[in-house]
Amino acid sequence: MAVSLYQISVDCHDPARLARFWCEVLDWRVLFEDPEEIVIGAAPDALPGMVFLPVPETKAVKNRLHLDLTPDDRDAEVARILALGARRVDVGQGADATWVVLADPEGNEFCVLRPKRTLLD
Known part of the structure:
Protein backbone atom coordinates (compact mmCIF):
# COMPACT_ATOMS: atom_id res chain seq x y z
CA MET A 1 0.00 0.00 0.00
CA GLU A 57 -7.17 29.55 20.58
CA THR A 58 -3.85 31.26 19.94
CA LYS A 59 -0.50 29.56 19.45
CA ALA A 60 1.11 29.11 22.85
CA VAL A 61 4.51 27.39 22.47
CA LYS A 62 7.17 26.57 19.88
CA ASN A 63 5.86 24.40 17.05
CA ARG A 64 6.75 20.72 17.22
CA LEU A 65 6.51 20.51 13.42
CA HIS A 66 7.68 23.21 11.04
CA LEU A 67 8.41 23.76 7.37
CA ASP A 68 11.93 24.08 5.93
CA LEU A 69 12.24 26.15 2.76
CA THR A 70 15.25 25.90 0.45
CA PRO A 71 15.71 28.93 -1.82
CA ASP A 72 18.28 29.80 -4.47
CA ASP A 73 19.45 32.75 -2.33
CA ARG A 74 18.75 32.45 1.40
CA ASP A 75 19.38 36.07 2.35
CA ALA A 76 17.32 37.50 -0.51
CA GLU A 77 14.49 35.11 0.29
CA VAL A 78 14.56 36.00 3.99
CA ALA A 79 14.32 39.69 3.09
CA ARG A 80 11.40 38.98 0.71
CA ILE A 81 9.51 36.91 3.29
CA LEU A 82 10.09 39.51 6.03
CA ALA A 83 8.59 42.13 3.70
CA LEU A 84 5.51 39.88 3.33
CA GLY A 85 4.89 39.98 7.09
CA ALA A 86 7.11 37.32 8.66
CA ARG A 87 9.39 38.06 11.60
CA ARG A 88 12.69 36.64 12.83
CA VAL A 89 12.50 34.17 15.72
CA ASP A 90 15.15 32.87 18.11
CA VAL A 91 14.49 29.24 19.06
CA GLY A 92 18.05 28.70 20.23
CA GLN A 93 19.55 28.14 16.76
CA GLY A 94 22.79 30.02 17.50
CA ALA A 95 24.65 32.65 15.51
CA ASP A 96 26.50 30.12 13.32
CA ALA A 97 23.34 28.38 12.04
CA THR A 98 23.13 27.93 8.27
CA TRP A 99 19.37 28.52 8.41
CA VAL A 100 17.20 31.45 9.46
CA VAL A 101 14.18 30.88 11.69
CA LEU A 102 11.14 33.00 10.85
CA ALA A 103 7.54 33.05 12.03
CA ASP A 104 4.50 33.65 9.85
CA PRO A 105 1.98 36.37 10.80
CA GLU A 106 0.36 34.05 13.38
CA GLY A 107 3.64 32.96 14.95
CA ASN A 108 4.20 29.57 13.28
CA GLU A 109 7.93 28.98 12.96
CA PHE A 110 9.60 27.90 9.74
CA CYS A 111 13.18 27.84 8.50
CA VAL A 112 14.82 29.24 5.41
CA LEU A 113 17.82 27.03 4.68
CA ARG A 114 20.95 27.71 2.70
CA PRO A 115 20.62 26.79 -0.99
CA LYS A 116 20.67 23.06 -1.70
CA ARG A 117 22.50 21.70 -4.74
CA THR A 118 21.09 18.21 -4.32
CA LEU A 119 18.73 16.52 -1.90
CA LEU A 120 21.78 15.01 -0.19
CA ASP A 121 23.57 18.33 0.59
Missing part, protein backbone atom coordinates in the same frame (compact mmCIF):
# COMPACT_ATOMS: atom_id res chain seq x y z
CA ALA A 2 1.46 3.38 -1.01
CA VAL A 3 0.86 6.63 0.82
CA SER A 4 1.51 10.25 -0.17
CA LEU A 5 1.58 13.47 1.79
CA TYR A 6 -1.68 15.15 0.77
CA GLN A 7 -1.68 18.41 2.68
CA ILE A 8 -0.37 20.17 5.75
CA SER A 9 -3.08 21.47 8.07
CA VAL A 10 -2.57 24.79 9.84
CA ASP A 11 -4.85 25.92 12.67
CA CYS A 12 -5.16 29.72 12.73
CA HIS A 13 -7.28 32.73 13.67
CA ASP A 14 -7.41 34.32 10.22
CA PRO A 15 -7.28 31.59 7.54
CA ALA A 16 -7.69 34.04 4.65
CA ARG A 17 -4.77 36.21 5.74
CA LEU A 18 -2.47 33.29 6.53
CA ALA A 19 -3.34 31.39 3.35
CA ARG A 20 -2.56 34.43 1.25
CA PHE A 21 0.74 34.97 3.11
CA TRP A 22 1.79 31.39 2.30
CA CYS A 23 0.60 31.77 -1.31
CA GLU A 24 3.00 34.69 -1.65
CA VAL A 25 5.86 32.86 0.08
CA LEU A 26 5.51 29.68 -1.99
CA ASP A 27 4.17 31.22 -5.22
CA TRP A 28 1.07 29.04 -4.84
CA ARG A 29 -2.59 29.91 -5.28
CA VAL A 30 -5.87 29.45 -3.46
CA LEU A 31 -7.48 26.25 -4.73
CA PHE A 32 -10.58 26.17 -2.50
CA GLU A 33 -12.12 28.59 -0.04
CA ASP A 34 -15.13 28.53 2.25
CA PRO A 35 -15.73 29.71 5.84
CA GLU A 36 -14.39 26.43 7.29
CA GLU A 37 -11.17 26.06 5.30
CA ILE A 38 -8.90 27.51 2.68
CA VAL A 39 -6.76 25.15 0.59
CA ILE A 40 -3.68 26.35 -1.27
CA GLY A 41 -1.27 24.57 -3.59
CA ALA A 42 1.00 24.86 -6.58
CA ALA A 43 -1.77 23.48 -8.82
CA PRO A 44 -5.01 21.53 -8.32
CA ASP A 45 -3.29 18.23 -9.13
CA ALA A 46 0.02 18.91 -7.31
CA LEU A 47 0.81 17.45 -3.90
CA PRO A 48 1.19 18.41 -1.16
CA GLY A 49 -1.04 21.36 -0.41
CA MET A 50 -1.81 23.33 2.73
CA VAL A 51 -5.18 23.80 4.39
CA PHE A 52 -5.89 26.64 6.83
CA LEU A 53 -8.55 25.97 9.45
CA PRO A 54 -10.10 28.48 11.87
CA VAL A 55 -9.60 27.83 15.59
CA PRO A 56 -10.40 30.05 18.59
Whole structure:
Protein backbone atom coordinates (compact mmCIF):
# COMPACT_ATOMS: atom_id res chain seq x y z
CA MET A 1 0.00 0.00 0.00
CA ALA A 2 1.46 3.38 -1.01
CA VAL A 3 0.86 6.63 0.82
CA SER A 4 1.51 10.25 -0.17
CA LEU A 5 1.58 13.47 1.79
CA TYR A 6 -1.68 15.15 0.77
CA GLN A 7 -1.68 18.41 2.68
CA ILE A 8 -0.37 20.17 5.75
CA SER A 9 -3.08 21.47 8.07
CA VAL A 10 -2.57 24.79 9.84
CA ASP A 11 -4.85 25.92 12.67
CA CYS A 12 -5.16 29.72 12.73
CA HIS A 13 -7.28 32.73 13.67
CA ASP A 14 -7.41 34.32 10.22
CA PRO A 15 -7.28 31.59 7.54
CA ALA A 16 -7.69 34.04 4.65
CA ARG A 17 -4.77 36.21 5.74
CA LEU A 18 -2.47 33.29 6.53
CA ALA A 19 -3.34 31.39 3.35
CA ARG A 20 -2.56 34.43 1.25
CA PHE A 21 0.74 34.97 3.11
CA TRP A 22 1.79 31.39 2.30
CA CYS A 23 0.60 31.77 -1.31
CA GLU A 24 3.00 34.69 -1.65
CA VAL A 25 5.86 32.86 0.08
CA LEU A 26 5.51 29.68 -1.99
CA ASP A 27 4.17 31.22 -5.22
CA TRP A 28 1.07 29.04 -4.84
CA ARG A 29 -2.59 29.91 -5.28
CA VAL A 30 -5.87 29.45 -3.46
CA LEU A 31 -7.48 26.25 -4.73
CA PHE A 32 -10.58 26.17 -2.50
CA GLU A 33 -12.12 28.59 -0.04
CA ASP A 34 -15.13 28.53 2.25
CA PRO A 35 -15.73 29.71 5.84
CA GLU A 36 -14.39 26.43 7.29
CA GLU A 37 -11.17 26.06 5.30
CA ILE A 38 -8.90 27.51 2.68
CA VAL A 39 -6.76 25.15 0.59
CA ILE A 40 -3.68 26.35 -1.27
CA GLY A 41 -1.27 24.57 -3.59
CA ALA A 42 1.00 24.86 -6.58
CA ALA A 43 -1.77 23.48 -8.82
CA PRO A 44 -5.01 21.53 -8.32
CA ASP A 45 -3.29 18.23 -9.13
CA ALA A 46 0.02 18.91 -7.31
CA LEU A 47 0.81 17.45 -3.90
CA PRO A 48 1.19 18.41 -1.16
CA GLY A 49 -1.04 21.36 -0.41
CA MET A 50 -1.81 23.33 2.73
CA VAL A 51 -5.18 23.80 4.39
CA PHE A 52 -5.89 26.64 6.83
CA LEU A 53 -8.55 25.97 9.45
CA PRO A 54 -10.10 28.48 11.87
CA VAL A 55 -9.60 27.83 15.59
CA PRO A 56 -10.40 30.05 18.59
CA GLU A 57 -7.17 29.55 20.58
CA THR A 58 -3.85 31.26 19.94
CA LYS A 59 -0.50 29.56 19.45
CA ALA A 60 1.11 29.11 22.85
CA VAL A 61 4.51 27.39 22.47
CA LYS A 62 7.17 26.57 19.88
CA ASN A 63 5.86 24.40 17.05
CA ARG A 64 6.75 20.72 17.22
CA LEU A 65 6.51 20.51 13.42
CA HIS A 66 7.68 23.21 11.04
CA LEU A 67 8.41 23.76 7.37
CA ASP A 68 11.93 24.08 5.93
CA LEU A 69 12.24 26.15 2.76
CA THR A 70 15.25 25.90 0.45
CA PRO A 71 15.71 28.93 -1.82
CA ASP A 72 18.28 29.80 -4.47
CA ASP A 73 19.45 32.75 -2.33
CA ARG A 74 18.75 32.45 1.40
CA ASP A 75 19.38 36.07 2.35
CA ALA A 76 17.32 37.50 -0.51
CA GLU A 77 14.49 35.11 0.29
CA VAL A 78 14.56 36.00 3.99
CA ALA A 79 14.32 39.69 3.09
CA ARG A 80 11.40 38.98 0.71
CA ILE A 81 9.51 36.91 3.29
CA LEU A 82 10.09 39.51 6.03
CA ALA A 83 8.59 42.13 3.70
CA LEU A 84 5.51 39.88 3.33
CA GLY A 85 4.89 39.98 7.09
CA ALA A 86 7.11 37.32 8.66
CA ARG A 87 9.39 38.06 11.60
CA ARG A 88 12.69 36.64 12.83
CA VAL A 89 12.50 34.17 15.72
CA ASP A 90 15.15 32.87 18.11
CA VAL A 91 14.49 29.24 19.06
CA GLY A 92 18.05 28.70 20.23
CA GLN A 93 19.55 28.14 16.76
CA GLY A 94 22.79 30.02 17.50
CA ALA A 95 24.65 32.65 15.51
CA ASP A 96 26.50 30.12 13.32
CA ALA A 97 23.34 28.38 12.04
CA THR A 98 23.13 27.93 8.27
CA TRP A 99 19.37 28.52 8.41
CA VAL A 100 17.20 31.45 9.46
CA VAL A 101 14.18 30.88 11.69
CA LEU A 102 11.14 33.00 10.85
CA ALA A 103 7.54 33.05 12.03
CA ASP A 104 4.50 33.65 9.85
CA PRO A 105 1.98 36.37 10.80
CA GLU A 106 0.36 34.05 13.38
CA GLY A 107 3.64 32.96 14.95
CA ASN A 108 4.20 29.57 13.28
CA GLU A 109 7.93 28.98 12.96
CA PHE A 110 9.60 27.90 9.74
CA CYS A 111 13.18 27.84 8.50
CA VAL A 112 14.82 29.24 5.41
CA LEU A 113 17.82 27.03 4.68
CA ARG A 114 20.95 27.71 2.70
CA PRO A 115 20.62 26.79 -0.99
CA LYS A 116 20.67 23.06 -1.70
CA ARG A 117 22.50 21.70 -4.74
CA THR A 118 21.09 18.21 -4.32
CA LEU A 119 18.73 16.52 -1.90
CA LEU A 120 21.78 15.01 -0.19
CA ASP A 121 23.57 18.33 0.59
